[in-house]
Amino acid sequence: MTRCRLMVEVGRRQFLRGSLTTATAAAAAAAVGRGAEAAAPRGGAVPDYPRVRLANVRDLRIDEPLEVAYPDEDAPGVLLKLGKRVPGGVGPDGDIVGFTTICPHKGFPLHYVKEERTLDCPGHYSRFDVEAGGQQVWGHATMNLPQYELEVDEKGDIYAVGVDELLYGRLSNVLG
Secondary structure, three states: OHHHHHHHHHHHHHHHHHHHHHHHHHHHHHHHHHHHHHHOHHHOOOOOOOOEEEEEHHHOEEOEOEEEEOOOOOOEEEEEEOOOOOOOOEOOOOOEEEEEOEOOOOOOEOEEEOOOOEEEOOOOOOEEEHHHOOEEEEOOOOOOOOEEEEEEOOOOEEEEEEEOOOOOOOOOOOOO
16 A cells, blocks of 8 residues: 555646646746747738739629739639629629638649639648638638638739738748
8 A cells, every 4th residue: 555655746746836837838938938929020920911903893704703912922722803802802793702722731732623623732622612711611621711801903004912821841931
């Protein structure tokens, strides 16, 4: 019996020591995080996205993708006019959306399938629903497709002003 009590006591001490170490590490991480937030622009980790003109509303046809690049020339994407109001849609009908065309799983180029209204990956068969904000509906990807934040001015010019997810292969969407 004495041996069992000793083992229990040693186990308790190790547990308490581990708990103290974990609590100390968590407090240190929180303090570092508060310092990083104070130093980050605009009160958070949101990068300063460029405002880039991508097209005009008149350039788009329903279910005909228009190739674009955002936030820079090394980031291929697409604008789509879907013909019905969708979440994140802009323009007079709320039906214009934009997405990166690089799969967030392994970086394969995506292609638009108008019958399904998806952007599909030929590499590992991930599929992203463009009517549902780029939500992943099939395949190996573990995140949704990055969608452009768009604005339309009074002349019908379409501007990208941000991206809602991290682009594949980047530590930051805005380089340099």
